[in-house]
Amino acid sequence: MKESMIQEALLLYSQMGDNAVDEINKVMNVFESRVDTDEIKKKKKLLAIYDDEVSSPEDILVNREKGKYITHFFIWLEHYIKGVDELNWNIWRDFYLYGLKMSEVCKKYNISRRSANSRKARTNAFIQSILPLYYEQFIDLREYIKND
Structure with a gap:
């Protein structure tokens, strides 16, 4: 997680209180899924580079x-x-x-x-x-x- 995201979450929480928790969770879920997707793409690229003919x-x-x-x-x-x-x-x-x-x-x-x-x-x-x-x-x- 980036430092700027933490700062934004703290700012949002200080402004909205407990109501900000749902919003923060949504943003974090999007961020985590994006990171997971990026990791999967990297692994697929590495695998493709490693061996194009891999079947199993x-x-x-x-x-x-x-x-x-x-x-x-x-x-x-x-x-x-x-x-x-x-x-x-x-x-x-x-x-x-x-x-x-x-x-x-x-x-x-x-x-x-x-x-x-x-x-x-x-x-x-x-x-x-x-x-x-x-x-x-x-x-x-x-x-x-x-x-x-």
């Missing part, structure tokens, strides 16, 4: 679980790659995850296209070498996503 609550839970596994994988990957070379991680992340063009990545980090491509290739090779470690410690994401 089970699908929502499965997609959420997949999202958690994938997020965990990228956090794990970030930890390992940053340990080797943080710039390699930044280039790889910007190109693959953020979808920046290579020219934008080069400009952002003030490096040549050849250097950026070389770093990206080294990072890809490094990822391929550490994937078995992730699969051993946690879960084989390829199999998990393929089986679903």
Whole structure:
């Protein structure tokens, strides 16, 4: 509830006394229903953004679980790659995850296209070498996503 609404309610009560209670309740009911409607609209928008193809609550839970596994994988990957070379991680992340063009990545980090491509290739090779470690410690994401 907004402070101005409280002040108006107090003013109305001081002017009308007990007769103002019904009026205040009506205004509050309208306000609460508007807030509830806004919340429902926000949730519907978020759900639509999250997954357009959702047909059941089970699908929502499965997609959420997949999202958690994938997020965990990228956090794990970030930890390992940053340990080797943080710039390699930044280039790889910007190109693959953020979808920046290579020219934008080069400009952002003030490096040549050849250097950026070389770093990206080294990072890809490094990822391929550490994937078995992730699969051993946690879960084989390829199999998990393929089986679903």
